[in-house]
Amino acid sequence: MSGYYVTPRKRRINKTNQHHFEVVIFNTILDMQIQEFGDRFSEVGTELMENMAALSPCDSFSSFDKTKLLKLCEIYKNDFDNSEKAQLNVQLDIYYHSLLHDERFFNLKGIVDLSRLLVEIGKHLFFPLVYRLLKLALVLPVATATVERCFSAMKFLKNDLCNRTGDDFMNGALICM
Secondary structure, three states: OOOOOEEEOOOOOEEHHHHHHHHHHHHHHHHHHHHHHHHHOOHHHHHHHHHHOOOHHHHHOOOOOHHHHHHHHEEEEEEHHHHHHHHHHHHHHHHHHHOOHHHHOOOOOOOOHHHHHHHHHOOHHHHHHHHHHHHHHHHHHHHHHHHHHHHHHHHHHHHHHHOOOOHHHHHHHHHOO
């Protein structure tokens, strides 16, 4: 690995094989993966996931970010009216400081454990708006997967069965979904 890297055209470059594999190849693969993630996830979806991560109780709420949670509230406009948004702003401060110093919340693994513990000890009643954000964050992956499954089924019906069946049967089949 300490020898000089030789290009496919038999030219020697003033870089070692180790440098070539650790820097050039690694960065190329990393760029390809980042590009694929960018193609797979939209900006809105990425922002939504980043904002949801601010609810995580891991490492003593190290990723807690009030501004991201307020942005998450803005994304769910139909679930929060203007007065609730103002209340959420205050509620998030109290929520953070009260849970940060509570030993029961030290070793939680994720927002599922957080929501369970909030309900078990009754704190979900003290922080109803924060708990609503938690519920929305927990429901989002299930709702997204359900919608994706429906679109896959519709695609199958429209593309694969379209050539073999009449319009009446296909319309009836889509209504059942």
